[in-house]
Amino acid sequence: MQLNQSVRFHVRKVAVCGAGVMGAQIAAHCVNAGVPVVLFDLPAKEGDKNGIANKAIAQLRKLKPAPLGAPELANLITPANYDDDLAQLAECDLVIEAIAERLDWKRDLYHKLAPAIRPDAIVASNTSGLSITQLSQALPDALRPRFCGVHFFNPPRYMTLVELIPTADTQPELLDILETFLVSTLGKGVVRAKDTPNFVGNRIGVFGILSVFAQAEKFGLTYEQVDELTGVRLGRAKSGTFRTADVVGLDTLAHVIRTMQDQLPDDPFHAHYGVPPVLAALVEQGALGQKTGAGFYRKEGKTIMRLDPASKQYVPADAKVDDSVAAMLAERDPAKKLQALHDSDHPQAQFVWAVLRDSFHYSAVHLADIAATARQLDLAMKWGFGHAQGPFEIWQAAGWQQVAKWIQQDIQDGKTLSSAPLPEWATQGPVWEARGVHTPTGSWNPHDKRFEGRSTLPVYERQIAAPRLVGEADSLESTTVYEDEAVRCWTLPAPHPADVLILSFKSKMNTLGPDVVRGIVHAVDLAEASYSALVIGQLGEPFSAGADLKAMLPVFEQGGPAAVEPIEREMQDMVLRLRYAQVPVVAALAGMALGGGCELSVHCAHRVAHFETYIGLVEAGIGLLPGAGGLAYCARRAAQQQAESAPDAPLLAYLKKFAMTVATAQVSSSALDARNIGYLLPSDAIVMQRYELLYVAARQAHTMAESGWRAPLPQRFPVAGRDGIATLTAQLVNMKVGGYISEHDFTVAEKIAHVLCGGDVDPNSLVDEAWMLTLEREAFLHLLTQPKTQERIASLLKTGKPVRN
Template sequence: MTKRIIRKVAVLGSGVMGSRIACHFAGIGLQVLLLDIVPEDAKESANKPARNKLVNDALQAAIKSNPSPLYYPDAAKRITTGNFDDNLKDISTCDWVIEVVVERLDIKQALYEKVEQYRKPGTLITSNTSGIPIHLLSKGRSDDFKKHFCGTHFFNPPRYLRLLEIIPTKDTDPEVVSFLMHYGDLFLGKTTVLAKDTPAFIANRIGVYGIMAIFGLIEKMGLTIDEVDALTGPIIGRPKSATFRTADVVGIDTLVKVAKGVYESCPTDEARETFQIPTWLDKVVENKWLGDKTGQGFFAKKKGEKGEREIYTLDLQTFEYKPQQKPKFASVETAKPVDDLNQRLKMLMAGQDKAGEFYRHFHFGLFSYVSHRIPEISDEVYRIDDAMMAGFGWEIGAFETWDVLGVASTVTKMKEAGYSVAPWVEEMLAGGHQSFYRIENGKKLSYDPQSKSYKHIPGSNEFIILSNYKDKLVWNNNSCKVYDIGEEVLGIQWSTKMNTMGSDVLAGVTKAIELAEKNFKGLVIANEGANFSAGANVGMIFMFAVEQDWDELDMAVRMFQNTMMRCRYSSIPVVVAPHGLALGGACEISLHSDKVCAAAETYTGLVELGVGLIPGGGGTKEFVVRASDEMHHDEPETITLKNRFLTIATAKVATSAFEAFNLGIYRKGLDEISVNQSRRITEAKKSVLELFDSGYVQPIQRKDIKVLGQSALGALYAGIHGMNRANYATDHDALVARKLAYVMCGGDLSEPTLVSEQYLLDLEREAFLSLCGEKKTLERIQSVLKRGKPIRN
C-alpha cells in the first residue's frame, strides 16, 4: 500500500460548509488553502484584498461564529485564502483537494476541469456534495482523477457533528477508500461510514424519512409542533432540537429539497409517499419562513407582553405564531424520572395515551424503513446506526433501539399494526438470531444479513466501551461499575443524573483504586453518555447547608478531597478519559490524575465561583501547587499566582481540550488529546500500561509549596475591590473571590512560606464550608437546581 501523508489541504468553496471544513482541518494542525470566486465588482481589479474579499469575509464570519469552528483561535493562522482565478495553481502543493461549491453539477464539473490542470497525480480529490450522485461528478475526467475521487460528506458544523460519509464510485481505488476511512477516524475524529452512491446517502435518507414520517403523523393524530418536539427530544435519546427545531436549524428549504430528491429519485422505495410534501409545508416555504436563516420558521422570537424576547410556535391550522406551550403526557411524565434510556423507551412504547400511540407508530415505521434499506443504501446494519448517531445526534441507532424493545415481539406488534419488515429480518429470527447486535469479550458484533451470522465491526478493536464489559464486572454499587478491561487494567464508570459525583461515586472511585492496587496494573476513569460529569452533586451540598448539618457537610467535603488525593497518591497509575462537560469536581479529578487522555470536545473548568463557592475538592489547592511550580525569577511571583487566581475567579471553561492546556488544567508534555472521542478510553488504557511498565512509583505528598501570604493577598484584594467598584463583580462575587484569594495566598502569612498540601486543603475546606452558610450562595445553588443556571446576586 502506498504511504500517504496529508500535510496540506485545499478547500474549494468558502461558504458556510467550506469555511468550517477549512477550520476543522486547521484545528488538527494542517496547512489549509481556502479558495473561492473573485467578486464580480473586482474582476478587473489588481487589488488582492478586493479579489479575495468573498473568501476573507466568509472565513472571518466562520471564525466569529458561535460555537467556534476552531479548537483554539490561533489555529486560524494555518489557513491561507485566495481565489480560483489567481490561486488555483497552488493546489499543486496540496495532498487533498476538497470541493465544497454550490450544488450544481455543471458548476462542479467546470471547476474539476480546471482543477485537473494543476492537481498533481495521486492527489486525493473529493466532493462534499449531499445531493448530486458522485459518479456523475467525475464524468469526463482522467483515469487518475477518477481513481482518487470520491464523496466525503461532512455534516455541519464539521467540528461538532462526528459523521463523515465516504462515498466511492466504481472507479475509486480501494486504497483511497481505506485511507479516508482510517484518516477520518484517527485524525479528523469522525465516525467514518462507508455509504453507497444512492440518493441522500445514509444519514439524510433515514433522517429525512424520520422527519417526514412525523409530519405525516401530525395530520393523522392531530399533533401540534410543541407536542411533537416534546415527544422527540432527549426523552427518547435525541437532541434537544428534536424535530421542528432541527428543521429550523438545517433550513426548511433544505429539508424539502432532500425530501423531493428522494421522492423523484427512488421510485421503488416502498415508503416513497412519505416523502410527499404536505400542503402546509409547501405554504411555509412559499412564505419564506425557512428557519434560522430567515429569522423565522416553525419557531419565531417575538416580544412578549412584558417586552422580553420569547419563543413563539407556528400554529399549522391558522398559520399564526402563538406563545410556546409545554405539553404534558401521562406516559412521558411517568418515564421522565427514569435515567436509563433503554428502560425509558420500553415504558414510552407501552404508554396507553396519545404519546404511547405516537411512539408506536413512529418506531414501527422507522424499523420498517431501515430494514428495507438493506442492502439498498448499506450492506451492514451498524453503518446505518453509526450514521444516525454521529450525524443526527441519536444516543442509540434504530437497530439498537429495536434490540432494546425486543426484535421478535416488536415484529409481531408491527405486523398487527400494518407495518412490514424486510424478509432478511424474518430470516434472521427464523435462524434463531434474536438481536441485531451481541457482545463478545467486550467487543460489539453486528448481524450480517449476507452471511446470516454475526461479524466484528471493523475498527471496533480500537474502541473500548466500558458497558460492553458487563461479563467482566469486578465490583459495583448503586452508581458505579468497575470492570476488568483486559491486560490487568480496571475501568470505572458511573451513571447518575448528568454523571454528577456524590458519595456513591466517591466511594466507587476509592474502591476501584483499592482493587487496582491489589491485583491490577492501573485504573482508567471514564464515563459514557453525552458528558463525563457535570461535577459534584450540588443538590446534596444544598440539602446539608439548608439543614445546617455542618458535620455531614464537613465530612462530605473531606471525602471529596480524600478521594482526589487517593487518585494522586495511589500505588498504581490512575488515568482519566473525560469528554463533553467535565466541570467542577470532574475537573478536579483530572487535575489529580497521573495523566489525562481527553476527547478534543471536552469542556472543562473550575466553575464553582458561579454558584458562590470555591473549588473544594482539591482544585484550589492544586492550582496553588501548580502556581508554585511555575514561579521563576524572570517575572514577579504574583503574576503566576494572579493568572491562576483569575482562571478560577472568572469560572473560565475551556471550549476544547486544546484550550484546557492554555488554562493550565491539562499539562503540556504529559496529558493527551484524542480527536476521536471513541478512542479516548483505549488511549487511556495504553497510558496506564506505559506508566506501569516504565516503573511507576507512588508519589509523595508535597510539603514544599510556596505561598506568598500578605504581599500577594493585598494585591489580589485590591484587584477584587476594583472589579466590584466598576460593577464587574457583585458584592457577593467579591466576597467569594476574597475567600479564594485568602486560600491561594496560604492565608494571612506575613511572608512567603513553604506549606504542605494538607495545609492548603484545610484552608480550602474551611472557606468552602463558610460560603455554604451564605444566603446568597444558597440562592445561587437553588437557582441551578431549579433552572439549570445560577442567578446573579
C-alpha cells in the same frame, strides 16, 4: 495510481475547496485535530483576492456553537483562491470539495482542480446527496480510483456521522485509509453508504420528516405538540422535528426533499416526496428558519411563537402532551411502550405509532438499496440525527415478530404511506428466527442474506467499550479486581497492558461522595500493591460532575461546619494520595470534569482528554470555592509557569488568569481551551475519538511506569501574598461597582483571591500544600455558613440551576 500497502499513508495537510458554511467548518474540525488546511474559494472581485476565504476564517471565530476548539486554531487555516493558489494543492494529501449542491458547478471545479492535484492524493466530495459516480466522470481516469464521497453532517465538530460513499472505480484500500483517518484523527463515526440519492442518513431522516408532516396533518397536531412528541420523549434530539428543521435551514430541507423527488421516480413512497406546501411557502417568503429569524417558529422578545398554517400567522406556542400519552412514552419496557401506543385511540399516541411504523416500514423496504447492513442504517440515525436508537433497534427491542405483524396489518388496511410489502427477509428466515436484525454474530446483510460482523479495520481495535446496538454482543471483556456500591476496579484483556488497573465510579453523574472518595484511595492502595499504574476513567460520560452536594448538605444541616470539615479533609487527603502515589495515575477525561472532578484530575500524574472535555472549577457559581486542592493547584501551577517562562515577571501576572477563571466559574469549551486555561498541561494528550480514550490512557500509564516514572517530591512554592490580594480585590471592587458581579459574588471572589495568593503573608513567601489546603478548607467552610450560599445550593439541588443572588 495504485496504493502501496507497504507504505503507511499520512494525511498531513488537507485542502477544502469551498469556504461556505460546511466547507469552512470542515476545515475548522481538521485543524481542531491538528491537521493544517488550505481553504479555497473563488477570487474576490475587489480587494484581497483571498477575501472570501479570509472572511470565512474570521467568521469561524465568532460562530456559536464554536466550530473551533480554540480561536487561535484559525491560524492553521491558509486562505487561497482558485486563480492564484492551485499550486498549493500539491502539498495536500486529501482534497475535499464542499461547494454548493450543483452537479454542473462541481464538475467545472473538478476540471480546474484536477491538473494540480497530486497523483497520490485522495479526492472526495462532501455532497449531501448527489451521485458520486456522476461527479467522478469529470475527473481524469487516473484520479477516479482515488475519488469517493465523504459526507460530513452539520455542524462537523459536534455531529458524529460521516458517510463514506465509493463508486465502482474507488480503490477499496483508499476507503480503509480514509475511514481510519476519519475515525481516529477526526473522531468521527463512519457509515459506508451506497451511491444512491441522499445516501443513508438523509434518506431515512428526511423521509422521517416527511412522515411527521403527513401524520401531524392527519391527526391534527400543532408544531410544538409534534416537537414535544418527537423530541426527548421519543429518544431524539430535544428540538424535535420542526425546531430542528428551523436550525438546519428550511431551504436546505427543501433541497434535499427535491433531490429525492427528482431522482427516485420509481420509489414506492414517491407520492410523499414532494415539498409540503407549508414548507414551500415559507421558503418562497424567505422564512428559512433560525438563520432568518423565522420559520416554523419565531421569537418575539422572550416569547416563542409558532406558525399557524391555517391563518398563516404566528401565535404563542403552547405544547400540550396528554398525560396518558406522556406516561406511554415514559414506559421503559419497549414492548409495553409500543403496545400501548399501537392500541391507544388518542390522536397523539396514534401519531407516534404511525411515525415509528413509517420509519420501520421505509427502512426495511430500502435497506438493501442504500446500505450494506442494518447496522449501518441504525448508526446513521444515531450519529447523524441524534436518535438514541435506530429504527431497527427500536423495532427489535419491542419484539420483532409482533411489530412486523402490526406493520403488515397497517399495510393491508391502507394506513401506511405506501402499499409496498415488507421485504421477505423481515418476515421469514434468519431474521425472523433470530427475532431481529442485530445478533451477537453480526447485523443483517440483505444482499448476502447473512448476519455480517463488525468492521475488522485495525482502527476499531483501539476502541474500548464502544456502544453496541440492541442484540449485539457486549464489546468489553474485562476482569473485575474489586467492586462495591461506589466504584469498580478492573483490568483489560490482552493485548492491552495487564499491569494497569482501571478505576470507574458508579455514582450518578460520577459524583464524588464519601464512598467514592474512599474507593479512589483504595484503588491507589491496590495499584501500588499489585500493579504498575492506575487509570481513572469512565465507560460513559461525564468523567465527574464534582462533589456530591446531596450527600454533603444534610450533614451540614445536622452538624454545621464542624460536621462537614472531616469530609473536606478526606477529599483533600484523597487528591494528595493521587499526587504522591508511587505508581503513575492517569485521568482519562471525557464530557464534564467539574469541581471535584477537575481537582481530582489536576492532581494525577498525567491526563488524557477527549477533545470534547469541559473542565472547570465551578464552585463559585453556588457560592463556594474549590475545597479539594483546586486553588492550591492553581497557585502552584502559576508559580511553575512563572519559573518556566519569565522568572523576573510578577507572579500575579500568571495568577490573575486563574483567579478570574475560578471566580467566574468558567468552564473550558474544549480540551484545547482547558490547556490554555491551565487545567491541562502541554504534555497531556488530547484524543479526538471518544472510544480510544481508555486505550490511549492505559498505554500512556504503562509507558510511564516502564520508563521509570517517579512521583514528585513535595516542595514549597512562592505565593503573591497580601499585595496580590489587594490588587485582585481592587479589580473585584470595580466589577461590583460596574454591576458585573453581585455582592455575594464579590464575597466569594474575595475569598478565592485570599486563598490563591496564599493568605496574609509577604509577597513571594514560600508555602507548602498543607498551608494552602488549610486556607482552602477554612474558606470553604466559612462560605458554607452564608445564607446566600445555602440559597444557591438549595436552588441547584431543586431546579438544576443555582439562583442568582
